[in-house]
Amino acid sequence: MSAGQLPRWVDYGLIPFLNLAAAFLVSGLVVILIGENPLKAVQVLLWGSMGYAEGIGFTLFYATNFIFTGLAVAVAFHAGLFNIGGEGQAYLGGLGVAIACLALDQYVPWYVTLPFAIICSAATGAAWAFIPAWLQAKRGSHVVITTIMFNYISYSLMVYLLVNVLKEKGSMQTETRTFEEGGRLPMLNDLFPSLGFGYSPVNLSLFIALAACVLVWLLVFRTRLGFEIRSFGANATAAVYAGISPVRTIIITMLISGGLAGMMAINEIMGSQHRLLVDFVTGYGFVGIAVALMGRAHPVGIVLAAILFGMLYQGGAELSFEMPNITRDMIIVIQGLVILFAGALEHMFRPTIVRIFTPSRALAAKEA
Amino acid sequence: MFELIILTFDSTLRVSTPLLLACLAGLYSERSGIVDIGLEGKMLGAAFGAGAVAYLTANAWLGLLAGIAVSVALGLLHGFASISNRGNQIVSGVAINFLAAGLTALLGQTWFRQGGRTPSLPDGGRFREIVWPFAEEIRGVPVIGPIYSELLSGHNILVYAAFLAVPLTWWVLFRSRFGLRLRAVGENPAAVDTAGISVTWLRYRAVIACGILCGFAGSYLSVAAGSGFGVNMTAGQGFMALAALIFAKWKPVNAMFACLLFGFLDAAGTRMQGVEFPVIGELPLQVFQALPYVLTVILLAGFIGKAIPPKAAGIPYLKERS
Numbered sequence: 275m276s277a278g279q280l281p282r283w284v285d286y287g288l289i290p291f292l293n294l295a296a297a298f299l300v301s302g303l304v305v306i307l308i309g310e311n312p313l314k315a316v317q318v319l320l321w322g323s324m325g326y327a328e329g330i331g332f333t334l335f336y337a338t339n340f341i342f343t344g345l346a347v348a349v350a351f352h353a354g355l356f357n358i359g360g361e362g363q364a365y366l367g368g369l370g371v372a373i374a375c376l377a378l379d380q381y382v383p384w385y386v387t388l389p390f391a392i393i394c395s396a397a398t399g400a401a402w403a404f405i406p407a408w409l410q411a412k413r414g415s416h417v418v419i420t421t422i423m424f425n426y427i428s429y430s431l432m433v434y435l436l437v438n439v440l441k442e443k444g445s446m447q448t449e450t451r452t453f454e455e456g457g458r459l460p461m462l463n464d465l466f467p468s469l470g471f472g473y474s475p476v477n478l479s480l481f482i483a484l485a486a487c488v489l490v491w492l493l494v495f496r497t498r499l500g501f502e503i504r505s506f507g508a509n510a511t512a513a514v515y516a517g518i519s520p521v522r523t524i525i526i527t528m529l530i531s532g533g534l535a536g537m538m539a540i541n542e543i544m545g546s547q548h549r550l551l552v553d554f555v556t557g558y559g560f561v562g563i564a565v566a567l568m569g570r571a572h573p574v575g576i577v578l579a580a581i582l583f584g585m586l587y588q589g590g591a592e593l594s595f596e597m598p599n600i601t602r603d604m605i606i607v608i609q610g611l612v613i614l615f616a617g618a619l620e621h622m623f624r625p626t627i628v629r630i631f632t633p634s635r636a637l638a639a640k641e642a
Numbered sequence: 643m644f645e646l647i648i649l650t651f652d653s654t655l656r657v658s659t660p661l662l663l664a665c666l667a668g669l670y671s672e673r674s675g676i677v678d679i680g681l682e683g684k685m686l687g688a689a690f691g692a693g694a695v696a697y698l699t700a701n702a703w704l705g706l707l708a709g710i711a712v713s714v715a716l717g718l719l720h721g722f723a724s725i726s727n728r729g730n731q732i733v734s735g736v737a738i739n740f741l742a743a744g745l746t747a748l749l750g751q752t753w754f755r756q757g758g759r760t761p762s763l764p765d766g767g768r769f770r771e772i773v774w775p776f777a778e779e780i781r782g783v784p785v786i787g788p789i790y791s792e793l794l795s796g797h798n799i800l801v802y803a804a805f806l807a808v809p810l811t812w813w814v815l816f817r818s819r820f821g822l823r824l825r826a827v828g829e830n831p832a833a834v835d836t837a838g839i840s841v842t843w844l845r846y847r848a849v850i851a852c853g854i855l856c857g858f859a860g861s862y863l864s865v866a867a868g869s870g871f872g873v874n875m876t877a878g879q880g881f882m883a884l885a886a887l888i889f890a891k892w893k894p895v896n897a898m899f900a901c902l903l904f905g906f907l908d909a910a911g912t913r914m915q916g917v918e919f920p921v922i923g924e925l926p927l928q929v930f931q932a933l934p935y936v937l938t939v940i941l942l943a944g945f946i947g948k949a950i951p952p953k954a955a956g957i958p959y960l961k962e963r964s
Contacts, residue, residue, distance in 0.1 A: 304745070308748065308749070308752040309752070358736070405939075409939070409943050413943045413944050414944075415939070415942035415943050415944070415949075416942070416951070418679070418732055419884070419888060419938075419942060420939055422679065422881055422884070423885060423935040423936075423939050423942075424935075424939070426878060426881065426931075426932065426935045427936060430929075430931045430932035431932065433928055434926050434929075437926075438926065560736065560740070563733070563736055567733065599751075599752055600748075603743070603744045603747035603748040603751070603758070604744065605744070606740055606743050606744030606747075607740070607741060607745055607748060608744075609740050610737050610738070610739075610741035610743075610745075611737075611741065613733060613737040613740060614719075614723065614734065614737035614738075614741070617729070617733035617736075618723035618724065618727070618729035618731075618733045618734035618737055619723050619727055619729055620729065621727050621728060621729060622727050
């Protein structure tokens, strides 16, 4: 039951839709279980995330994070690698952003700081992905396991750095000093006041994320390297025979993946928090897995999936305010269900669909 | 000094227990070829189930049963996705971790309205320490006294169960027919299939065994070590158990030592705060926290022996069809 037996719109439209519908159906049952009206919940969620400009702003802000982490997971997917370490790579990316901002913010305007922040965040994120990549390529230790370990190591490392190195002297908070103007990205609300994004933290990094989508699309589908990555992911053995170096492919792919995950920190640290603080990643790296799965590892799909998850985050916040019984943990449940149905159970509906869409004559011919 | 060592070892045992139970759980699953990074989620689900039922019934044993039931249910979900539907085992494990984290907090808040926690457990709702005979009488005897009455006596029943599960697991895996087949299915499922044994049913049994042990591990946290469930109370211990499993190279006795080592690092880390070492000075707490993961990575890299997972781990088995 491989892909290709079905029309493209079924493969890329109908089946993901069915998986998603199943996830939301079960989420609705959970809402009923805790004694609330699921239809009203959907209404609140949609209104909270898309009903007014400020809500949309928040939705887009979260979506920006998910685009970065989703792209990170997707690039690795194409090479058949499972980068589960987006969490740690994004955390380290925060270190990169903070280094650039703390060094420059008092002397230059934000648009001079920005390129350095991008480079530093991508570099630190990539560096954190390099070790698992190197270990996989050279020593055969599985990248899933090592990246999980690296998530925990990054946590200890960052707490240590924040407490002992980066913390402002005399401050009780484990965070760096707040960046000056030169270390802050402009808010979209300041750039386009007429759109009315209000207090939402959506900022310039949204466009950086979209640019990253285009670049990733070009890289994966239009360059020689992208072809090598996809060939390696489709059949590593055949790729090696075709002269593609596995070591090089694994390491380069993971560096790109880690760099993208690290860049998530631009949105969060330079765009919104304006200081490096403990635990700012809070699961965005893991959500990237769901985003990449739902977006079928394609940049366009990832943007759509990221917006959907942005809506869940923002609408979920509104939901917990309007219907206090449905706490924000509901979002985590929905994410779990999306990952389950769109990822682990992706083959559940496929046989039925194939049966429906295969003309009976072709089926008879096959069985004969 | 001796007293301090005994106390550190004593807390090592307490910290290692949930790790060891979860690690053995992962051992059954991965030996059968089902990679399980959902250990964390299963533990969390079990901790919640146990905490909730123990509170409602004031009975720790019923709590334990509920914890096991929740964990086995999550295990069956993992099995359904990765055995029956041949889904990606990593993705399924991630989904289970999400589901457990969300549902426990959500249902906890709906049912008990204490921010996702369960209320403090009533008296019968917890497993109490078991004092061994004459523990008080020989406490004063040098060396043997503290070892007997501090280290060996005075733990709850789940601690002893965890360490008894080690020889039991060894026996099941390496001396029973079921264990032989379980190990075979993790190495070469096609061969097992050819021998006329159901790969699916074997793997489901492994997943159930994993669920039961994870149930013990989670229940330990809420009804034995703690006095109720707290949001995200596993705090990564499922992943640490996974690290221990790799560190132990998928062997039960090694698993015990790996968990004791990781538990010891944890216990020592807490005690070493502010202690000045010669030459290196004071070690930050984070070093002890990161050390298990760093050690596991070094092991995985093959610098201290090689950790080779079961050959078929992570690969769904597809029976050949004509």
